[in-house]
Amino acid sequence: MEYIKGRLDFHVAEPTVLSIGKFDGLHRGHELLMDYVFQKKKEGMKAVIFTFDVPPKKSLEQDAARVLTTNEEKMHLFEQIGIDYLIECPFTEEIMHMPAEEFLKKIVEQLSIRCIVAGTDCSFGYQRRGDYRMLQKYAPEYHYEAQIVDKMQYEGRDISSTFIREEIAAGNMEKAELLLGYAYFVQGTVVHGNQIGRTIGIPTINLLPPQEKLLPPFGVYAARVEIDGKRYNGITNIGCKPTIAGDNPVGVETNLFDFYGDLYGKHAKVSLLKWVREEQKFQNVSELKVQMEKDIAFCRSFLGDSAASE
């Protein structure tokens, strides 16, 4: 996949099918859009995703301001499903103020678009005046096909990133997985922690997710981890470790079952499968260790040998 970001002079010369949107989470609500995109790819067009790189909101107090997938995570997801070009268009003043018609003409010409696939809720151009009707209106003049797709629903509600954010914020990981089509994950580079884990026989890989990443409630989760293409079952704590003195940053830390080795600096993807309990402040580390061992026993039995069997 070619990842084009940070520039307005993006170009693709081959005929393309393009889908435009935020794609936060790349969830099941986007599945029908992707089905059309891959149908056209089979017919010989290059598959292009067009998305805007909007800087994170300044105030991240509210869950609604946080994202399900960071730009980097989205990039991995699109690569995995077989997209040929991902265009992350900077949301500059020029783009923000470009009339919708002009914007449409620009992308059709620069990206050799033959088919545009979009949801009924899509919007683009100054004051978001461009919508699916505009895409349909200009189809004959610009010689592209407009495929307008309805959102998939779950229990009578459109599947959307807002719906999924609500479930994650409530710790409903199984429902979030159903709506996403995959388990919610956090990924990043393994960094050093306080090095206490090894002293209690429970080492943990520490990830520090970016501020804009939505996290489920602080607590313990059954997890599946992917590192260097290998999968492990494990257990994750999300939070600030209130039992451990000091100002601990919000972290996602995971003990991998049946593994021992050095993982610092590695890239890890931690999928959160089930909420187990809230993070608590214990009297001391020995009490915490007793509880952690109980949590591990629970998760081992919950996960069985699922990582090995996939």
Ligand SMILES: Cc1cc2nc3c(=O)[nH]c(=O)nc-3n(C[C@H](O)[C@H](O)[C@H](O)COP(=O)(O)O)c2cc1C
């Ligand atoms: C399964 C599990 C449950 C945890 N639960 C808590 C908890 O309830 N409260 C807490 O303060 N820390 C909790 N932690 C975090 C531990 O404090 C942390 O793993 C330990 O201090 C080692 O941290 P280190 O990687 O910085 O060395 C938990 C960690 C794991 C793996």
Ligand SMILES: Nc1ncnc2c1ncn2[C@@H]1O[C@H](COP(=O)(O)OP(=O)(O)O)[C@@H](O)[C@H]1O
């Ligand atoms: N089963 C395991 N699960 C997690 N990390 C492990 C495991 N075995 C070895 N490690 C290594 O130990 C490190 C964690 O040890 P720990 O004492 O918790 O240190 P830190 O506080 O720096 O995370 C991990 O980053 C990894 O390199």
